Amino acid sequence: MRHGDQRTDARSSVGEVTSALLTDQYELTMVDAALKDGTAHRRCVFEVFARRLPDGRRYGVAAGLGRFLTALGDFRFGDDEIGFLRDRGVIDEGTAAFLADYRFTGDVRAYREGEVYFPNSPILQVEGTFAEAVVLETLALSVFNADSAIASAAARMVSAADGRPLAEMGSRRTGEWNAVAAARAAYIAGFGATSNLEAGRTWGIPTMGTAAHAFTLLHDSEEEAFRSQLDALGNGTTLLVDTYDIEQAVETAVRLTDGKLGGVRIDSGDLPSVVAAVRAQLDRLGATDTKITVTNDLDEYTIAALRAAPVDSYGVGTSVVSGSGHPAAGMVFKLVAHQSADGDDWVAVAKKSVDKASIGGRKEAGRRLRNGVATAEVVLTAGQVGPDERALLVPVVTGGVVDPAFLGAQGVEAARAHHKRAKAELPADAARIGRGDPAIPTLVI
Numbered sequence: 001m002r003h004g005d006q007r008t009d010a011r012s013s014v015g016e017v018t019s020a021l022l023t024d025q026y027e028l029t030m031v032d033a034a035l036k037d038g039t040a041h042r043r044c045v046f047e048v049f050a051r052r053l054p055d056g057r058r059y060g061v062a063a064g065l066g067r068f069l070t071a072l073g074d075f076r077f078g079d080d081e082i083g084f085l086r087d088r089g090v091i092d093e094g095t096a097a098f099l100a101d102y103r104f105t106g107d108v109r110a111y112r113e114g115e116v117y118f119p120n121s122p123i124l125q126v127e128g129t130f131a132e133a134v135v136l137e138t139l140a141l142s143v144f145n146a147d148s149a150i151a152s153a154a155a156r157m158v159s160a161a162d163g164r165p166l167a168e169m170g171s172r173r174t175g176e177w178n179a180v181a182a183a184r185a186a187y188i189a190g191f192g193a194t195s196n197l198e199a200g201r202t203w204g205i206p207t208m209g210t211a212a213h214a215f216t217l218l219h220d221s222e223e224e225a226f227r228s229q230l231d232a233l234g235n236g237t238t239l240l241v242d243t244y245d246i247e248q249a250v251e252t253a254v255r256l257t258d259g260k261l262g263g264v265r266i267d268s269g270d271l272p273s274v275v276a277a278v279r280a281q282l283d284r285l286g287a288t289d290t291k292i293t294v295t296n297d298l299d300e301y302t303i304a305a306l307r308a309a310p311v312d313s314y315g316v317g318t319s320v321v322s323g324s325g326h327p328a329a330g331m332v333f334k335l336v337a338h339q340s341a342d343g344d345d346w347v348a349v350a351k352k353s354v355d356k357a358s359i360g361g362r363k364e365a366g367r368r369l370r371n372g373v374a375t376a377e378v379v380l381t382a383g384q385v386g387p388d389e390r391a392l393l394v395p396v397v398t399g400g401v402v403d404p405a406f407l408g409a410q411g412v413e414a415a416r417a418h419h420k421r422a423k424a425e426l427p428a429d430a431a432r433i434g435r436g437d438p439a440i441p442t443l444v445i
Contacts, residue, residue: 017074018074018075018076018077018078018081019071019072019074019075019139020074020075020076020077020081020099020102021081021084022071022138022139022142023135023137023138023139024137024138025090027134027135027137027138028085028090028091028095028099028135029090029091030134031091031095031098031099031130031131031134031135032090032091032092032094032095034130034131034134035094035095035098035131036094039130040098040129040130040131041129041130041131042129042130042338042339042341043127043128043129043130043338043339043343044127044128044129044130044133044134044335044337044338044339045125045126045127045335045336045337045338045362046125046126046127046133046134046136046137046333046334046335046336047122047124047125047126047333047334047336047362047363048122048123048124048125048126048140048141048144048331048332048333049119049120049121049122049123049331049332049334050117050119050120050121050123050329050330050331050332051119051120051330051332051356052119052330053118053119053330053438054149054152054325054326054329054330055435056434056435056436057152057156057326057438058429058430058432058436058437058438058439059116059117059118059152059155059426059430059438059439059440060116060117060118060121060148060152060329061114061115061116061117061148061151061152061154061155061188061189061419062110062111062112062113062114062115062116062117062121062123062144062148062151063113063114063144063147063148063150063151063184063185063188063189063415064113064143064144064146064147064148064181064185065110065111065112065113065124065144065396065406065411065415066113066406066407066408066411066412066415067143067147067181067184068124068139068140068143068144069108069396069397069402069403069406069407070407071139071143072104072108072136072139072397072402073402075102075104075135075136075139076102076103077099077100077102081099082096082099082100085099098131102132102135103132103400104128104132104133104136104397104400105128105132105399105400106126106127106128106129106132106133106397106399106400107126107127107128107395107397107398107399108124108125108126108127108395108396108397109124109125109393109394109395109396110123110124110125110393110394110396111123111124111365111392111393111394112392112394112414112415112418112422113188113406113411113414113415113418113419114151114188114189114414114415114416114417114418114419114420114422115392115418115419115422116155116419116422116423116425116426117148117377118377118438118439118440118441118442119438119442120359120377120379120442120444121365121377121379121392121442122363122365122379122393123144123148123331124140124144124333125362125363125393126140127362130335130338134335136333137333140333141331141332141333143181144329144331145328145329145330145331146178146181146182146185146323146327146328146329147181147184147185148185148329148331149323149326149327149328149329150181150182150185150186150189150320150321150323151185151186151188151189151419152189152323152326152329153300153319153320153322153323153324153325153326154166154168154185154186154188154189154190154191154320155189155190155419155423156300156324156433157191157298157299157300157303157314157316157319157320157324158189158190158191159300159431159433160300160301160303160304160307160433161303161314162307164311164312164313164314165192165193165312165313165314166186166190166191166192166303166313166314166315166316167191167192167193167194167195167208167313167314167315167316168182168183168186168187168191168193168194168195168196168316168317168320168321169194169195169209169295169315169316169317170182170316170317170318170319170320170321170322171183171195171196171321172317173317173318173321173322174321174322178321179196179198179199179321180196180198180199180202180203182320182321183196183199183203183205184199184202184203184205184412186316186320186321187199187203187205187412187416188412188415188416188419189419190416190419190420190423191316191320192206193205193206193207193208194206194207194208195207195208195209195315202409203408203409203412204408204409204412204413205412210229210233210237210238210239210240210265211225211229211239211240212240213240213243213267215228215229215240216240216243216244217243222243222244222248222249222252223252223256226239226249226252226253226256227256230256230257234262235257235260235261235262236262237261237262237263238262238263238264238265238291238293239253239261239263239264239265240264240265240267241253241264241265241266241278242265242266242267242268242269242274246266246269246274246277246278247277247281249264250264250278250281250282250285251281251285254282254285254286254287254290257287259285259286259287259290260287260289261287261290262290262291263290263291263292263293263312263313264278264282264290264291264292264293265292265293265294265295265315266278266292266293266294266295266296267294267295267296268296269296271294271296271302271306271309271311272305272306272308272309275292275294275306275309275310275311276309276310278292279292279310291312291313292310292311292312292313293311293312293313293314293315294306294311294313294314294315295314295315295316295317297317297318297319298314298315298316298317298319299316299319299324300319300324300433301433303316304433332358334350334351334358335349336348336349336350336358336359336360336361336362336363337349337360337361337362346362348360348361348362348381359379359381359444360381361381361382362381363379363380363381363393364379364380364383364384364385364391364393365377365378365379365380365385365391365392365393366378366380366385366386366389366390366391366392367389367390367392367422367425368386368388368389368440368443369388369389369390369425370388372425373425373426373427374425374426374427374439374440375440376440376441376442376443377440377441377442377443378442378443378445379442379443379444379445380444380445381444381445383445390425426439426440427439427440
């Protein structure tokens with residue numbers, strides 16, 4: 001596995017990881033038919049966008065670009081993959097020959113990873129022949145829909161935490177490799193650490209973790225468990241104090257460290273009242289520098305409810321890896337333009353389906369700003385963004401060559417930094433956790 005790869009167990013006949021079959025069958029049957037009728041090599045533009053945000057969300061966060069670009073580099077059909085497709089009757093010999101030589105040679109433009117987006121924002125734009133571009137639909141959507149949903153939820157939690165750090169700890173609530181991607185998306189959106197070690201190794205994310213209730217239950221007494229953890233990790237560690245009696249646990253923890261304990265973690269109970277009582281006890285015992293971390297099925301709403309409580313940090317699991325009720329971002333991958341049969345002109349195309357209409361033509365997009373604050377998302381079907389608009393689409397693949405700046409751990413750090421800048425441009429009420437319309441309108445021009 002190369003650094004920055006999202007692991008799959010799919011390997012081609014030459015032993016390399018391949019993403020080629022992480023797709024739906026109809027993409028290859030379309031290629032098969034297009035090769036037969038002569039349209040397969042017609043130049044096309046596809047775009048990824050969301051028609052709407054999840055109910056109540058005021059903005060989305062585009063995430064997954066680095067993972068998609070890595071998977072694009074691994075999109076190869078070896079003998080094993082072609083044999084499987086041939087045996088299933090999905091392709092014929094002509095299509096098999098095309099796939100054996102498949103390499104994406106087109107261009108990709110995208111919103112920078114970590115960028116905020118709104119309805120109809122063209123967050124990914126793929127240009128190439130129909131045959132080489134259409135097969136990327138499922139790959140692009142599976143990555144962007146999941147990662148953007150998680151990043152969007154995580155960004156709301158960061159706003160609710162109001163400057164207090166959050167750690168992602170939801171690995172046990174999703175698929176084992178989904179957990180690695182989820183930690184990455186949450187980190188881009190502002191979480192400070194993850195409990196997942198593979199995410200730390202693959203993407204360079206800071207990792208954290210100390211002990212669970214099982215460690216306390218293993219020992220003959222809570223005090224023995226605390227002594228063991230302190231001996232191993234030092235007084236700066238965080239002790240879990242709610243296995244038995246919280247008040248007694250806090251007293252023991254402070255006594256064992258002479259009031260120099262790094263932190264305590266609370267994972268149960270009525271958190272506002274429990275946290276207040278623990279803070280008062282710590283201060284009374286002289287442990288004024290000891291921090292309080294809370295966990296226990298947090299989401300953006302419970303985090304917001306704890307703003308007035310003396311919480312120092314949060315650990316979030318299920319709600320962040322599941323998109324806090326919206327596990328997919330609702331993005332689609334649509335053909336918006338293709339060259340004419342003679343290759344002389346571009347033809348804009350669009351669906352007219354009820355509730356699923358799309359906007360034809362290759363887009364440009366800009367964030368309209370006034371005194372540094374976003375006022376509109378401007379999507380143009382012709383022309384360039386204006387002088388008071390920040391251009392949103394940047395080249396990420398040129399002639400089939402991926403820009404390495406978007407890959408690996410360095411790409412993650414760049415995305416995290418960009419997200420912070422982009423979020424800072426939003427109007428102040430965009431951070432409101434309650435339901436509302438998109439923070440700025442999308443103007444299609």
